[in-house]
Amino acid sequence: MDPSSVLHKERQLLQSEFDELSTRQAEQLLLRARYKVYEQGDKASKLLAHQIRKSEASRLIPQIRTPSGATTVIRKENNDQFKQFYSALYTSESPQDPLLIDSLFNGLNMPSIDTDSHDCLEEEFTPEEIATAVSAMKSGKSPGPDGFPTEFYRTFSGLLCPFLSRLFAECLNTSKLPPSLYQASISLLLKKNKDPLECGSYRPISLLNCDYKILAKLLAIRMEGLLHQVIHSDQTGFVRNRHLFFNIRRLMNILYSPASEDPEVVVSLDAEKAFDRVEWDYLTAALYRFGFGPKFIAWIKILHFSPMASVRTNNLSSDYFPLHRGSRQGCPLSPLLFALAIEPLAIALCSNDAIEGIIRAGLEQKVSLYADDLLLFITNPDTSLPRALSVLKKFGSISGYKLNLGKSELFPVNKAALKCSFTSSQFRIVRDQFTYLGVKVTRKYSNLFQENVVALANSLKQSFTFWNSLPLSLIGRINVIKMNVLPKFLYLFQCLPIFIPKYFFISLDQTFMHFVLDGKVPRIGRKHLQKPRSLGGLALPNFQTYYWAANFRALLYWLQTDPTGPRPLWVQMESESCKPAALSSVLCSSLPVSLGKRCVNPIVKQSLKMWNQFRLAFSLRGFSLSGPINQNILFPPSLNDGAFGIWHSLGLSSLAQLLFDHTFASFSQLQEKLNLPQSHFFRYLQTRNLSELTHLYFPIGLRIQL
Numbered sequence: 001m002d003p004s005s006v007l008h009k010e011r012q013l014l015q016s017e018f019d020e021l022s023t024r025q026a027e028q029l030l031l032r033a034r035y036k037v038y039e040q041g042d043k044a045s046k047l048l049a050h051q052i053r054k055s056e057a058s059r060l061i062p063q064i065r066t067p068s069g070a071t072t073v074i075r076k077e078n079n080d081q082f083k084q085f086y087s088a089l090y091t092s093e094s095p096q097d098p099l100l101i102d103s104l105f106n107g108l109n110m111p112s113i114d115t116d117s118h119d120c121l122e123e124e125f126t127p128e129e130i131a132t133a134v135s136a137m138k139s140g141k142s143p144g145p146d147g148f149p150t151e152f153y154r155t156f157s158g159l160l161c162p163f164l165s166r167l168f169a170e171c172l173n174t175s176k177l178p179p180s181l182y183q184a185s186i187s188l189l190l191k192k193n194k195d196p197l198e199c200g201s202y203r204p205i206s207l208l209n210c211d212y213k214i215l216a217k218l219l220a221i222r223m224e225g226l227l228h229q230v231i232h233s234d235q236t237g238f239v240r241n242r243h244l245f246f247n248i249r250r251l252m253n254i255l256y257s258p259a260s261e262d263p264e265v266v267v268s269l270d271a272e273k274a275f276d277r278v279e280w281d282y283l284t285a286a287l288y289r290f291g292f293g294p295k296f297i298a299w300i301k302i303l304h305f306s307p308m309a310s311v312r313t314n315n316l317s318s319d320y321f322p323l324h325r326g327s328r329q330g331c332p333l334s335p336l337l338f339a340l341a342i343e344p345l346a347i348a349l350c351s352n353d354a355i356e357g358i359i360r361a362g363l364e365q366k367v368s369l370y371a372d373d374l375l376l377f378i379t380n381p382d383t384s385l386p387r388a389l390s391v392l393k394k395f396g397s398i399s400g401y402k403l404n405l406g407k408s409e410l411f412p413v414n415k416a417a418l419k420c421s422f423t424s425s426q427f428r429i430v431r432d433q434f435t436y437l438g439v440k441v442t443r444k445y446s447n448l449f450q451e452n453v454v455a456l457a458n459s460l461k462q463s464f465t466f467w468n469s470l471p472l473s474l475i476g477r478i479n480v481i482k483m484n485v486l487p488k489f490l491y492l493f494q495c496l497p498i499f500i501p502k503y504f505f506i507s508l509d510q511t512f513m514h515f516v517l518d519g520k521v522p523r524i525g526r527k528h529l530q531k532p533r534s535l536g537g538l539a540l541p542n543f544q545t546y547y548w549a550a551n552f553r554a555l556l557y558w559l560q561t562d563p564t565g566p567r568p569l570w571v572q573m574e575s576e577s578c579k580p581a582a583l584s585s586v587l588c589s590s591l592p593v594s595l596g597k598r599c600v601n602p603i604v605k606q607s608l609k610m611w612n613q614f615r616l617a618f619s620l621r622g623f624s625l626s627g628p629i630n631q632n633i634l635f636p637p638s639l640n641d642g643a644f645g646i647w648h649s650l651g652l653s654s655l656a657q658l659l660f661d662h663t664f665a666s667f668s669q670l671q672e673k674l675n676l677p678q679s680h681f682f683r684y685l686q687t688r689n690l691s692e693l694t695h696l697y698f699p700i701g702l703r704i705q706l
């Protein structure tokens with residue numbers, strides 16, 4: 001037997017062994033795949049999310065339009081087009097003239113962070129602080145170019161944090177990061193209702209290495225607790241204890257409250273690639289003006305020293321190219337820096353006396369910001385708008401902010417504005433409705449329900465048709481409701497202060513039950529399915545209770561008793577529309593209660609109607625002792641007598657505070673505790689009479705002490 005035949009037999013034996021091993025491995029993988037589907041398929045997980053996602057949601061970019069107008073379908077050419085686009089986008093246009101940049105801030109009353117916050121930002125990073133930042137990072141996120149995910153750093157946090165602490169200290173000393181920390185891979189997401197052939201239609205998400213994100217997270221954790229010191233309440237995005245619905249509720253109070261005789265308009269500005277165009281020289285100057293210390297500013301400069309990025313399309317990555325401006329979406333620090341970068345624009349617009357804002361409830365409103373969504377509230381637009389555009393142009397020439405006037409919208413608010421032609425306006429004129437933060441804002445308050453809530457319910461019918469074709473179990477279908485349907489309705493419930501009748505929820509429940517039971521005859525009642533699992537149910541969402549809870553979150557702001565404390569602007573407007581009664585007194589009154597002609601604000605009336613609907617459903621008709629003494633709608637003396645305001649300033653804000661050990665306090669006790677003058681004795685008797693008339697169990701539950 002020659003050597004070649006021996007080698008051939010050995011090769012065949014080895015090939016057989018390899019095939020057998022491969023077969024066993026494939027069997028194991030198939031078994032694990034079936035196990036994963038069995039264990040996770042019906043749970044609210046990524047597996048179910050991918051299953052119910054429609055096929056058109058693919059991230060492939062088969063073709064792209066070149067600057068010459070031609071269309072290319074070759075993968076490498078597509079990738080090159082995106083590389084050229086983002087390389088040009090991230091090329092700085094800054095004047096790089098410190099005097100010119102400083103001129104932007106001259107004359108602006110810039111707030112500054114306090115001394116304690118300044119000192120906190122200047123401290124060294126400790127291993128314990130780094131460990132906290134690592135644990136705060138989200139799991140399941142795509143890693144950066146080095147391939148190490150968040151879970152790796154969390155698992156080995158105890159070993160890695162001391163090394164990271166020394167690494168960051170060395171970076172501060174050398175004023176730069178290691179080259180690998182600057183690298184990022186840009187992943188593209190097509191924006192809704194955008195042309196997929198245009199490079200600008202995609203949102204660039206930077207996949208950063210986790211060690212870079214840990215450093216950015218450290219700075220973000222320190223920053224987020226102090227942003228409210230320098231960012232006005234006009235801006236709500238990324239600021240603690242401020243919420244998106246603040247902007248929408250404020251807008252609706254402006255639109256649906258009585259207007260002035262002068263023309264009033266709302267302008268929704270569209271900024272072109274706002275995050276990606278932030279100039280770093282301008283950002284550094286803004287941080288200095290806000291009072292940030294040299295070490296913190298040095299960290300920001302280090303992060304922006306020499307970043308590199310590679311665009312990834314269709315599983316193909318471009319060569320790395322340098323970035324010279326922009327706030328990278330995907331960085332934990334990016335939204336906070338952007339909020340600081342755009343705040344000087346809001347200050348410039350608000351402080352310009354030549355720009356007339358809209359006055360409601362004695363408050364002048366000029367701007368409203370959430371991230372890069374900017375609203376202008378303008379009176380007499382013929383004179384005010386050109387001045388506002390002049391401020392925007394000057395700001396953009398230095399900061400990089402660029403308006404897309406063709407996509408910006410102008411909405412006439414009152415009858416005087418509707419009569420204006422706006423023929424010379426560069427904005428798109430919308431007279432019936434416009435979309436702001438995902439909500440359709442209509443001219444008539446009564447149309448909000450139809451254009452938003454009903455429209456969403458109708459649009460889901462097509463989705464239910466698609467989901468019905470999937471092999472989903474009862475639990476899987478309930479989880480589809482939780483994952484894909486509930487968040488959409490919950491967003492509208494939070495943002496829209498509108499009364500929704502019970503019949504709508506009955507119809508909604510019928511639609512959901514038909515889907516959950518796959519059109520079969522129900523063997524289990526809906527109310528039983530809506531019970532929590534601990535009570536034998538399957539936690540099917542009850543949309544009416546979610547609706548109540550989402551709206552009562554806003555009503556909690558009505559109960560704020562400290563008049564000197566910070567209150568959102570929309571709360572101030574709603575409070576003014578209800579005066580002299582306090583909003584909290586309306587919530588705590590016994591049913592039936594109505595504002596009647598006392599208030600013309602439809603938002604307040606609809607919110608109260610919603611509150612009454614909830615109380616009737618749970619038989620909560622009685623008067624609450626948490627109601628205020630001063631400005632109580634059921635207590636006429638408190639509406640006009642300023643002495644009750646003195647009680648409030650002394651800390652006596654609610655009727656419940658008049659109870660000492662379940663006994664209605666005597667006047668001498670109140671004098672001893674609050675130092676009330678003897679002249680207030682008659683007011684004390686009036687208050688005691690109110691408690692006697694409104695409390696169901698008085699005087700049994702409330703013993704009188706003379």
